[in-house]
Amino acid sequence: MDGSSSSSSSSSLSTFNRLACILFGFCLAFIIILTAIVIYYLNSNIFMISSKTTTDSHIFSVAKKRQLPDFVNINIDPCENFYNFVCDKWIQRKKVEKNEDAEEYKQKWTRIQHRIHDKLMINISNSQLISSKSDISLSQLSVSKLYQLCETKLPYRLLDELEHYIALFIQQEPYRSYLTLFNQTNSSNFTSLPIIFQYNPFFKIIHSSSNNNNQSFSTIIRIDHRPLPSPIAIFTNLTRLNQTAFNNLINFDNDYTKFLQEANDIVKLYEQEYNQDSLIIKRILSSSDYQMCLSSLNMTNGLKSLIQLLNHFLQNRLRQFNTKLIDKQIRILETITNNHTLVEHLRRIQLEFKIIEQIIPLENQSVDNNSSCILHLLDKLLDKRIQLNELSSNTNLFLHNATQEYFISNDWPYLIMLYDRLFKKISTDTLVNFVFFDYYRHLIYPYYQPHIHRSIDFKINYRNEPYTYIYETNHSNLSCHVNNCFDILNCYHPSLINQLIDDKNQILLDSIKINVENLINRFRSLIEQSDHLFIEEKKLLINELNQIKISFGYYSSKSLNFFPDLNSFSYLEYVQLFSFISYDQQEHLYAIEPIYNQLNHTLFIPYGFIYLSNNSIEYPIMKFLLKILSQTIQSNPFYIECLIKYFDDLNTTIININDENIIYLLFRSKFLFEQNIILDEYLWPFMSANSLMKSFLIDYTANNYCQSLNAYHLFLNNTYLIDDIYLVFHCQQASSIKQSKCSVH
Known part of the structure; x- marks a missing residue:
């Protein structure tokens, strides 16, 4: 009985243990299933949000x-x-x-113009009062004032003001004394009058502000020209002209245009003879002042006379010293054939002589006089300043007392070429006529073009009188067309706008430049590692990348010659101010697309493009670089290589594909590298970084496709992006994806 009871108790315990184990197993399984559901939920996005959610x-x-x-x-x-x-x-x-x-393109322009418009339409009177306490300069205020008058003044009033000014201007000298477009003067009675131009279209002369007359000089600078309307384009419908002067003007304008086109090549013929050092050597060879320092000189060659004077200086100053070293410097002067080397060598000797004069005592006054004379003569001979009588006899700078002034220039060869090939072939009448015409067209274009358009379009000329001088000049040959007041600054003085725009700081520009350089380096690395390019193709592509120079434009360092009264309402007064400022060679600083100049390999990144890109420029710059590279070898230099799975086999397939896919895969590989994400699975490659990849796909689409309605078709064609969307968001379409782990080669 006891044995039976014990057996029954043991059986019950065993059954209880089995039930407990089964219950524990069910609980454990439930926990595991629940955990799996939670993990699956956290790693996927099931967007089953009720349609009733509206807030x-x-x-x-x-x-x-x-x-x-x-x-x-x-x-x-x-x-x-x-x-x-x-x-x-x-x-x-x-x-x-x-x-x-x-038009979306026009929308972008409108955004840029409105932004700058708001900057330029500041309250001038208030700014003037606080200018001493703020960063706004008078130059910046003048830019704003020009723009405000252009925007707010009635066109016919501005054009009337200009016509009145031109009518008075043509009556001034030298224009009234010579045969010009608007008079019939016979110049034969006025040939003795000196010609003085306040406006010079050929070269710019900047006078120094030194108080020491012995050191004063003027600097002559070659003017960089941009295309402007021709006489025919401006006066195409005007009959009230001196036809003889008009025909001569047309011929000279054509000759001058051709001269400018060929100048950079032809000037090389004049550089050897008329560069700064050659003019100094010419002065040394022709000088007659050597005997003033040493009357016993009998040399006819200027350089030999100078060498004899230098030896005389040493013999009298350094009798008790070893002069072999400096003697050698003097002896080799006659063997130097390069003018620049000879001038630099003489300047070193000049410096050493001045040191000797300071540290070596004198024996008698006569030696002192000779030594001082030699040093003074050296200063005179090696002076960088040039007088007109040292140049060609027909050189005329059209200035008061120009023959008595000193000038410095790096453009002497160009100046001599200008007189030799252009000025000596034309009459004084034509020269004066052209200067008047060029000054006139610099006022008309670009500063009055917006008003001419409006005046013609709306016929605001209430007096119903034809404009004598003013006609539309927006013809197709111009590099930059002016249709509104913003175009005046953006096309011809964009660097002056930069003074008023405060968010293009140098730190931002440096950062953008580094990003662009990194993109160039990445393309270079891909090309170097490519197995799909010929060696010559690699050389061409890498050479193109190595030559690319990145440019952003610049802030203007130009100074205005005078500042009109900020309370003035004369648009002409401001136009005169700006017409004396040379045009910026780099136009369109506020363009909305990058610009690449293949001739000098400059990649210009406009400020307007930076602004519209919201500081995220990698995508458009990559597209732009791909375009440059594709033009270099006339094909797409990159391939997409993918692992494609067929059943249990892995095969590698190379696909030559469009730029949109290449850019996306390059962006993706960069992101994976930065986030340390490994493509370790085929079907669900981003399981371990699901949230990161979702953010990446959303941001990539938002930054590169949402901003433009025209970008939708680019999105649809980017099959690699769409495949990753299906994979990362665990869509049903992911099961049919054949390609994965793609990369650019």
């Missing part, structure tokens, strides 16, 4: 909870329409803007 605050909170940007529309399934999921709010805004302005 933005709720949408934003859900988006934040799921680590998504606030701008996505979570009411849209990303697997069904990822573009709308990301871009829906941009699309709605663009549709509104499109109703106002149908």
Whole structure:
């Protein structure tokens, strides 16, 4: 009985243990299943949000909870329409803007113009009062004032003011004494009159502000010209002209245009004889002042006379010293054939002589006089300043007392060439006529073009009188067309706008330059490692990349010659001020697309492009660099290599594909590298970094496709991006994806 009871108790215990184990197993399985569900939920985005959710605050909170940007529309399934999921709010805004302005390109221009317009339309009177306490200079205020008068003044009033000024200007000398477009003067009675030009279209003369007359000089600078309207383009419909002067003007303008086109090549013929050092050597050879320091000289050659004077200086100053070293420097002077080397050598001797004069005592006064004379003569002979009588006899700078002045220039060869090949072939009448015409067209173009358009379009000339001088000059040959007041500054003085724009600091520009250089280096590395390019193709591409120079434009360092009264309402007064400032050679600083000059390999990144890109320029710059490289070898230099899975086999397939796919894969590889993400799985390659990859795909689409309505077709063609969307968001379409682990080669 006891044995039976014990056996029954043991059996019950065993059954209880089995039940406990089974219950524990069920609990453990439930926990594991629950954990798996939670993990799956956390690693996927099942956008099953009720359609009843309408408040933005709720949408934003859900988006934040799921680590998504606030701008996505979570009411849209990303697997069904990822573009709308990301871009829906941009699309709605663009549709509104499109109703106002149908052209997207024009929209971008409007944004830039409005932004700068607001900067330039500052309250001048208030700024003038606080200018001493602020960073706004008088030069910056003058830029704003010119723009404000251009924007606000009635066109016919501005044109009337200009016509009145031109009518008075043509009556001034030298224009009234010579045969010009608007008079019939016979110049034969006025040939003795000196010609003085306040405006010089051929070269710029900057007078020094030194108080020491012995050191004063003027600097002559060659003017960089940009295309301007021809006489025919400006006066095409005007009959009230002196036809003889008009025909001569047309011929000379054509000759001058051809001269400028060929100048850089022809000037090389004059550089050897008329550069700064050659003119100094010419002075040394022709000088007659050597005997003033030593009357016993009998040399006819100027350089030999100078050498004899230098030896005389040493013999009298260094009798008790070893002079072999400096003697050698003097002896080799006659063996030097290069003018620049000879001048530099003489300057070293000059410096040593001055040191000797200071440290070696004198024996008698006569030696002192000779030594001082020699040093003074050296100063005179090696002076960089040049007088006109040292140049060609027909050189005329059209200045008061020009023969008594001293000049410095790095452009002497150009100046001599100008007189030799152009001026000596034309009459004084034609020269004066051209100077008047060029001054006139520098006023008309660009400063009055917006008003001419408006005046013609709206016929505001209330007196119903034809304009005598003013006609439209926006012809097709010009590099930059002026249709409004913004174009005046953006096309011809864009560097002056920069003084008023305060958010293009140097730190930002340096950062952008580094980013662009990094992109260039990345393309260079891809090309060097490529197995799909011929050696010659690699050389061409790398050579093109190595030559690229990055340019952003510049802040103007130009100084205005005078500052009009800021309370003045005379637009002409400001036009005269700006017409004396040379045009910027780098136009379109506020263009909206990068510009590449293949001749000098300069990649110009305009400020307008930087502004519209919201400081995210990698995508458009990569597209631009790919375009440059494709033009270099007339094909796409890169390939996409993918691992494609067929059943259990892995095969490598090389695909030559479009730029959009290449750019995306380059962006993706950079992101994976920065985030230390490894493509370790085929079907679900981003399981371990799901939230990071979701953010990357959303940001890439938002930054590069949402801002433009025209970008939708680019998004649809980017199959590699769409495949990753299906994979990362665990869409049903992912099961049919054949390509993965793609990279650029």
